[in-house]
Amino acid sequence: MENALQRFLFEHANIRGELVSLDSSWQQVLERRMYPASVRKLLGEVTAATTLLAATIKLDGKLSIQITGHSALQLLLAETTGSTVFRSTAKWNQREEENLENVNLIKDGSIAVTITPKKSGQPYQGLVEVHGESVQESLENYMQQSEQLTTRLWLASNGKKASGMLLQKLPSEEDIESEDWNRIITLASTISEQELLALDFDTILQRLFHEETIRVFKENSVKFMCSCSEKRTDGMLESLGEQEIRSILKEQGNVNITCEFCGKNYIYSLSGVDRIFSRQSKVLIQDSNSSIN
Ligand SMILES: [Zn+2]
Incomplete structure (x- = not known):
């Protein structure tokens, strides 16, 4: 029990x-x-x-x-x-x-x-x-x-x-x-x-x-069990905005997110940050394409 x-x-x-x-x-x-x-x-x-x-x-x-x-x-x-x-x-x-x-x-x-x-x-x-x-x-x-x-x-x-x-x-x-x-x-x-x-x-x-x-x-x-994941952390960075995240990256060399619940560390280097925001811009391009069509 x-x-x-x-x-x-x-x-x-x-x-x-x-x-x-x-x-x-x-x-x-x-x-x-x-x-x-x-x-x-x-x-x-x-x-x-x-x-x-x-x-x-x-x-x-x-x-x-x-x-x-x-x-x-x-x-x-x-x-x-x-x-x-x-x-x-x-x-x-x-x-x-x-x-x-x-x-x-x-x-x-x-x-x-x-x-x-x-x-x-x-x-x-x-x-x-x-x-x-x-x-x-x-x-x-x-x-x-x-x-x-x-x-x-x-x-x-x-x-x-x-x-x-x-x-x-x-x-x-x-x-x-x-x-x-x-x-x-x-x-x-x-x-x-x-x-x-x-x-x-x-x-x-x-x-x-x-x-x-x-x-x-x-x-x-x-x-x-913690429900945190890389995908969710990506989403959180995305919602904070590219400008904010790039400035943290410049200042600290990477973006380090620690889960409040389980203590897991998610570390984003330049390539990780690029991955999140290039994906976002792709989505935006697709959206604008479809609106043109
Ligand atoms: Zn967690």
């Missing part, structure tokens, strides 16, 4: 759930950068949350969560594709690093959830303002507002693991099941962050819901 996501269903209540546990895959994120403890904790929680949310809406596509919070936190982003692969990263102001400890990083910030279905390729974004709530509560608000799904989340992370649990009311005509919902949420809320990190899925379900009948589905594996 390492790097896995498991769905389950309460047989006699209109409620479904998921558990996620990211172990070596989460450590692959951490070995790329030395995060301040508070940033690492939030990043782990948000990473676990992306996989849980993507799985619960059965997303075929991409889901990302980006946090805007403390001014010293410049970027915090986790992204999952179909809840089976994820990548996440954070950037912060190194000179203000000590200000990031022992504070609520998302206080008065906002959380942007972007969903890009594979089919349409059109991203849509939901934004939730944080009014002193935890990241869990803010995402619960998001699910209620954007997906009309009553959801509860429990998230935990440390230097070894990122874990989470989600419970959700299945859509139904009437609200007759609120008694079940309240009972199950009360039971679920007795879990501690330590337990969520330390116990395996079976033990968690047994510990919380031993009086309930639960149907457990097959585990899905979740892994760290």
Whole structure:
């Protein structure tokens, strides 16, 4: 059950759930950068949350969560594709690093959830303002507002693991099941962050819901994988414009792009830069030809 996501269903209540546990895959994120403890904790929680949310809406596509919070936190982003692969990263102001400890990083910030279905390729974004709530509560608000799904989340992370649990009311005509919902949420809320990190899925379900009948589905594996590529980096340079790129090339001898997520280096010498922009000019020539014809 390492790097896995498991769905389950309460047989006699209109409620479904998921558990996620990211172990070596989460450590692959951490070995790329030395995060301040508070940033690492939030990043782990948000990473676990992306996989849980993507799985619960059965997303075929991409889901990302980006946090805007403390001014010293410049970027915090986790992204999952179909809840089976994820990548996440954070950037912060190194000179203000000590200000990031022992504070609520998302206080008065906002959380942007972007969903890009594979089919349409059109991203849509939901934004939730944080009014002193935890990241869990803010995402619960998001699910209620954007997906009309009553959801509860429990998230935990440390230097070894990122874990989470989600419970959700299945859509139904009437609200007759609120008694079940309240009972199950009360039971679920007795879990501690330590337990969520330390116990395996079976033990968690047994510990919380031993009086309930639960149907457990097959585990899905979740892994760290970066979607960066030479083609995408080409596209990024192209969008920055030939003039800008040629001036960097002149100044530095080459153009060096490092992926924020996986740390991979893409280095462009003169020939690489020529390749990108000669291709672009060819496309332009073809376009102008076709308009003449
Ligand atoms: Zn990458």
